[in-house]
Amino acid sequence: MARKLCAGNWKMNGTGPALEELRAMAAGLDALGREAPETLICPPATLLHRAATIATDTALRVGAQDCHAAESGAHTGDLSAAMLAEAGAAYVIVGHSERRQDHGEDDAQVRAKAEAAQAAGLTPIVCVGETLAQREAGEALPVIAAQVAGSLPRDGALVLAYEPVWAIGTGKVAGPAEIAEVHEALRRQLTELLGEEAAARVPLLYGGSVKAGNAAEIFAVPEVDGALVGGASLKAADFMPIVEALGQA
Numbered sequence: 001m002a003r004k005l006c007a008g009n010w011k012m013n014g015t016g017p018a019l020e021e022l023r024a025m026a027a028g029l030d031a032l033g034r035e036a037p038e039t040l041i042c043p044p045a046t047l048l049h050r051a052a053t054i055a056t057d058t059a060l061r062v063g064a065q066d067c068h069a070a071e072s073g074a075h076t077g078d079l080s081a082a083m084l085a086e087a088g089a090a091y092v093i094v095g096h097s098e099r100r101q102d103h104g105e106d107d108a109q110v111r112a113k114a115e116a117a118q119a120a121g122l123t124p125i126v127c128v129g130e131t132l133a134q135r136e137a138g139e140a141l142p143v144i145a146a147q148v149a150g151s152l153p154r155d156g157a158l159v160l161a162y163e164p165v166w167a168i169g170t171g172k173v174a175g176p177a178e179i180a181e182v183h184e185a186l187r188r189q190l191t192e193l194l195g196e197e198a199a200a201r202v203p204l205l206y207g208g209s210v211k212a213g214n215a216a217e218i219f220a221v222p223e224v225d226g227a228l229v230g231g232a233s234l235k236a237a238d239f240m241p242i243v244e245a246l247g248q249a
């Protein structure tokens with residue numbers, strides 16, 4: 001079975017004072033001890049190094065929200081995976097729907113970023129998910145399958161996150177049956193792409209309006225190994241109950 005992972009994505013939120021929340025999360029994890037699942041916060045890149053310093057010698061891990069596919073070069077404003085690793089990241093999110101939408105990133109770019117992350121020693125969290133229009137047209141499963149086929153590296157350490165675009169930041173959560181249908185299809189596709197043993201090791205995260213109040217129900221869904229949490233990861237008081245729910249699932 002894949003390990004459990006609770007990942008927080010702070011998106012474009014947080015300056016120095018937000019690190020107090022990170023400190024509280026690290027302390028909360030230490031209090032949970034062996035009950036705690038692997039827990040990760042992806043702050044804005046400007047906070048990464050300070051966050052990693054705070055997380056040193058705690059159970060909390062720190063990651064980045066995006067990377068460039070190239071090792072270096074003329075890419076103003078971008079950051080390479082090696083830079084993020086040096087700043088203390090252990091993971092990097094790639095292909096988040098906000099990157100796909102706002103920056104026009106396609107599957108091939110996402111795969112190149114994921115492979116660059118692996119080459120720098122980071123574990124990529126590859127995101128896929130359908131829009132509302134695609135779901136309503138009955139195309140959710142083929143759309144997601146095409147994203148996975150195009151975006152996923154074929155070996156190496158990997159996390160896959162299913163994030164229905166219509167559930168992100170909207171308060172709308174996919175129902176257990178919808179999540180189960182997608183996650184079971186994802187595990188089957190992973191098995192085809194990577195082989196049974198490697199596929200079984202890939203944590204499958206659900207993301208989209210995960211909160212303390214719905215976390216236990218989501219974590220009870222077959223093939224859900226954890227969550228990618230946006231809004232509810234900004235405050236320790238909101239995030240730690242989700243972490244605890246995963247630990248108990």
Ligand code: PGA
Nearest residue numbers: 168169208209229230231
């Ligand atoms: P949300 O975001 O939890 O605020 O819906 C999830 C995500 O985009 O990772």
